[in-house]
């Protein structure tokens with residue numbers, strides 16, 4: 001078992017117990033990591049309570065609000081981690097958003113605001129987060145960042161629409177961050193997960209069809225699980241992956257290698 005004893009990290013993106021970030025946190029907890037969580041904005045105000053429940057389950061003491069569009073909130077999160085821990089070892093970015101309307105209409109009719117918002121929340125947000133995390137990583141002699149992507153970054157997936165360019169931007173940004181921060185022993189990787197039923201994916205039109213294709217057309221002949229994505233993410237966050245940075249690693253039952 002990979003050990004995270006003595007390691008401290010921030011997990012961003014738990015909405016509920018179906019979230020990929022929840023599965024990642026669960027695995028990290030099993031490996032002995034100490035964590036802080038954030039909860040995102042929610043018009044229905046479910047996330048704060050959900051995340052607190054997960055924090056109680058895992059003995060996590062630091063739970064903070066974070067809207068990734070808000071620089072002051074972002075800075076406040078990392079200032080609090082510095083105050084609590086005086087350093088940081090890992091960061092999980094598991095955040096995405098697109099207007100539901102933009103996932104339903106023809107791609108070419110994506111509005112400027114929908115494009116801006118999807119790219120800002122799903123891709124740009126990685127930059128200010130890593131910028132704030134970097135000084136804390138340096139205090140611990142290095143760090144590891146993992147963010148989440150989808151094959152829609154490189155293939156035109158039905159109804160994924162504006163999220164495709166957003167994920168392409170995220171994967172590219174990851175490479176530039178890896179290059180910039182490599183000299184400080186800070187690694188940045190992306191996990192490209194196969195289709196999974198979560199709150200976010202429920203906003204994609206005909207997601208059930210996408211899930212069926214993902215299973216039927218993958219090398220393993222099945223979809224992946226949240227736990228499989230979490231285990232690969234935990235590996236990348238750990239010292240066992242010390243030679244890996246700037247990568248997009250597919251955890252999708254081999255869907256991406258299939259010609260049809």
Ligand SMILES: NC(=O)c1ccc[n+]([C@@H]2O[C@H](COP(=O)([O-])OP(=O)(O)OC[C@H]3O[C@@H](n4cnc5c(N)ncnc54)[C@H](O)[C@@H]3O)[C@@H](O)[C@H]2O)c1
Pocket residue numbers: 012013014015016018019020021039040041047066067068069093094095096097121148149150151192193194195196197198199200201
């Ligand atoms: N579910 C899938 O099929 C799938 C496949 C590949 C990649 N992913 C990616 O995995 C990541 C996690 O998604 P998920 O499927 O677990 O869904 P999810 O809905 O559980 O998680 C998405 C998270 O994004 C957060 N978020 C949205 N806007 C935010 C904002 N402005 N500020 C802060 N947080 C905000 C939400 O609070 C939520 O916690 C996303 O990047 C998603 O694109 C999902």
